[in-house]
Amino acid sequence: MAERLEDLNLPNTVVTRIAKEALPDGISIAKEARAVLAKSASVFVLYMTSAANGIAMKNYRKTLGANDVFQALEETEFDxxxxxxxxxxxxxxxxxxxxxxxxxxxxxxxxxxxxxxxxxxxxxxxxxxx
CATH class of the missing domain: 1.20.5 (Single alpha-helices involved in coiled-coils or other helix-helix interfaces)
Structure with a gap:
């Protein structure tokens, strides 16, 4: 388990690379925007993990599977x-x-x-x- 809240954040370099790939060439991302993107992505991943875990627990399983994540996306209206x-x-x-x-x-x-x-x-x- 994470000792600090910051330990749950996704790596800034990974989030920045993904964001740059999604944007047109020549667009830069401010430092604050990169931090907000990284935090938002981390929160989304934790939210989906929690929802998928709930689905797995309902089915008496301790291991999350891809189908649990897909079902969690549906249940949380991210269809x-x-x-x-x-x-x-x-x-x-x-x-x-x-x-x-x-x-x-x-x-x-x-x-x-x-x-x-x-x-x-x-x-x-x-x-x-x-």
Missing amino acids: SFIEPLKEAFEGFKKYQKDRKEAMIKKKINKEGKKGTEVEENEIMEVDVDK
Whole structure:
């Protein structure tokens, strides 16, 4: 659990980067505005976490799932966030799956190269026509 209230804030650099990506080029964000954005984002995350936790507890679960968060968004009347977040979540899951598959392929290729390294004089030709 957080010891101080400030420990619950999202990192300013992350919030600033997200805000800059959402704004057109050439627009700067004042220091006070960055602080307010960071605090607002933190409060929103805590609010959604609390709502999702309530849903999980109603279902006698201790672990929050993505569906709890989506249901919390609906119950707190943030319905317009659900579809974009579901799309982003599906994209994230696909990215994770692709990354895992790439790592497995890389590992298999690495192990395969070790096992297939054969000296030229060890190769034996076989005539399969007979």
